[in-house]
Amino acid sequence: ERQIEPPTLVRELMSTNVHTLDLNMAVRDAAQLMQRYGHEGFPVVEGDRLVGIVTRSDVDRALHHRLGEIPVRNILHTGPLYVRPQDPVDEVQRVMIEHGLGQVPVVEEGRFIGIVTRTDLIKHWTPTVYTSRAQEIRRMMEDALPEGLRDLLLKARDAANDLGHSLYIVGGFVRDLLLGSPTLDLDLVVEGDAIGMAQRLAHELGGRVRSHSRFGTAKVILGGDLPPGVPSSLDFVTARTEFYERPSVLPSVERSSIKQDLYRRDFTINTMAICLDRDRYGELLDYYGGERDIRAQRIRVLHNLSFVEDPTRILRAVRFEQRLGFTIEARTAELIDDALDLLDDVTGERLRHELYLILEEAEPEKILDRLSRMGALEHMHPALRFTRDMAPLFARLREELGVWPAQRRNGRRLTDPTPAAGDREDVGDGPVLGLCYLALLTSAMTTAELDSFVSRLMISTGDARFLREVMRLREALPQLQTDVMLPSSIYRLLHLYSREARFVLSMLTESDLVRKRLEFYEQSLSRVTPRIDGHYLRSLGVPPGPIYSEILSRVRDALLDGQVITLEDEQAMVYGLVEAAHGSMQVRGAPRTHAHPPVLGETR
Known part of the structure; x- marks a missing residue:
């Protein structure tokens, strides 16, 4: 027997957190908002009571008659031009046709709560081969998420729903889940007040909240012993829309609906969301064809001005294309080509961030x-x-770094905070992979070019110091390629540079001789240290000063070159150096016999 499907209700299509106008707003101001948000009309309210609808055609007509200063109350559509959330969507069509509207307000118990647009109806009626499959999505999430994390998300969901809000996982997690390679990088969006919801959740869990009211974001920091798979914190953001005042600058943001929040994202494959609400758990929201583009393996922007508004999306388009093995679709590629010049106007900080994200990719x-x-x-x-x-x-750099002992590897990401000066030492801290990639890229630059690059991209002091190290070390390659070099000469050339810089140089050179000398330095020369030290020099009555480092350097050179071997040899050499420097100065505790090395300042 054929089963009759229940009708789709208005509440399933409507958008909430909709922009509204005040009765007394000037028509000219309403026109500016329509241009800013691209809407064909706005609900006009008084408090939370719907008064009417003002459309773009009415505003345009008023401006044509030079009536921009009159209030919108004078050009309203009024009357029974609304629907209720429990009405079937066919009622929306009736109101649209009767009143000539492109959007219909939704009213519940006299309060304005949302809107349904013509586009919502078209998408609802358009046949699709990908039907809603909440049960399948729920099963996929159960397989992807650790039990402790899943339980935590449901508690967050309950906190949101109890406040009348909705909670969604959006963006990259949803994309990767559908691709069969889920991650635990969760982007959680609250359709409502994210800060208030986070405070409620933190109170229930005994955690604390760090929030930014300007951006509508909140971090719930958890305390105590956490179950396996549960992160130490969760981040929530209020659903928002964006408006770009000028190309290439960061946008202004305003609270909005989940549908508008998804529309502000870069590519269709990142516009999907999974609802976590009690009565909609596992529902996939795909307003802009994201799953279709995943199946077609293509990168596509949402609108033609996407790269004009944010040129860094050019860099992200290629990053996703290469990571996922997708193809940038033809129209998106045309838009990229037209917008390349706009990268010139992007701030260095944003360019650096995108470049660092690229360098953290697998290839x-x-x-x-x-x-x-x-x-x-x-x-x-x-x-x-x-x-x-x-x-x-x-x-090759990746392969070589992969064989380093696990305890010596450096897990720092380029996008992590830069370590303080002195934190990157030769011992116990291996090379940072992304930073080594960057050094390969910049090693052939001139000093002036590298200085300009560091300044333009606002590279941190520590990272810039490393890039300059590698550049200078590469310039020293001809010296390392000479046929004959004393061990002390190799040491003097290389010890001024960090182990990471020497590692990158071993990637840059094709010379077996240079690689052998680099390995010789790491395995042998770098470990040679004189047994005598400054305390010994002081015991001989040598006054402190630069002479200490010069003497110790000469002794190290002699050790490296095999000219001294034992402690007695070192002591005899020191006595000779001191005597040569100070003439007849009486040296306490001098050995009876000693070598006669050259005086300080002589070359070998």
């Missing part, structure tokens, strides 16, 4: 090669180049 050379062929790298900085011969260097 950043693929992304850099694509950006280079596209002509995007030169717009980040004229001296930033990626040539085909760099790709094998990146791969």
Whole structure:
């Protein structure tokens, strides 16, 4: 027997947190808001009571008659032009046709609570082969999320629902879940007050909240012993919309609905959301064809001005394309080509952030090669180049770093806070992979080009110091390639640089001789230390000063070159150096016999 499907209700399609106008707003101001948000009309309210609808056509007509200063109350559509949340969607169609409206307000018990647009109806009626499958999504989430984290999300859901809000997981987690490679990087959006919801959750869990009211964001910091898989904190953000005052600058944000929040995102594959509400748990929201584009393996923007508003999306488009093995669809590629020049106007801080994200990818050379062929790298900085011969260097660097002992590897990401000066030491701290990639990229720059690059991208002092190290060390390659070098000469050339810089140099050189000398330094020369020290020099009555370091350096050189071997040899050499420097000065405790090394200042 055929089962009759229940009708879709208005509450299933409507958007909440909708922009409204005040009765006394001037028509000219209403026109500016329509232009800003791209809406064809606005509900007009008094308190929370719906008064009517003002449409773009009415506003345009009023402006044509030079009536921009009159209040919108004078041009309203009024009357029974609303629906209730429990009405079937067919009622929305009737109101639209009868009143000639492109959007219909939703009213509950006399209060305005949302809106349904013509686009909502079209998408609802358009046949799709991908039906709602909340049960399947729930099962996929159960497999992907640790039990403790899943329980925590449900508690967050309950806190939101108890306040009349909705909670969603959005963006990358949903994309990767549908791709079959889920991560635990959760982007949680509250359709309502995220800060109030976070405070309620923290109270129930005994945690605390750190919030930013300006951005509508909140972090719930958990305390005590946490179950396996449960993070130490959860971040929540209020659903919001964006407006770009000018191309290339950061947008202004305002509280909005989940639908508008998803529309502000970069690509369709990142616009999907999973609802966690009690009565909608597992429901997939896909307003903009994200799942269709995942199946087609394509990167597509939501509108034609996407790269104009935010040119860094160019860099993200290529990053996602290469990471996922997708293709940037034809129209999006055209829009990228038209917007490349706008990268020149993006702040250095934002460019650096995107470049660092690229360098943290599994195979950043693929992304850099694509950006280079596209002509995007030169717009980040004229001296930033990626040539085909760099790709094998990146791969070799990854391979070499992979064999380092686990305890010596450095897990710092480039996008993590930069360590304080002195934190990056030769012992116990291996190279940072992303920073080594960056050093490969910049090693061939001139001093002036590197200074300009560091300034333009606002590279941190510590990272810039490392890039300059590698550049200078690369300039020293000819010296390391000479046929004959004393061990002390190798030491003097290399010990001024960090172990990470020497590691990068071993990637940059094709010379077996240089690599052998680098390995010789790491395995042998770097470990040679004189047994005598400053205390010994003081015991001889040598006055403190620069002579201490010069004497100890000469002794180290002699040790490296095999000219002294035993402690007695070192002591005899020190006595000779001191005697040569101070003439007839009486040296306490001098040995009876000693070598006669050259006086200080002589070359070997």
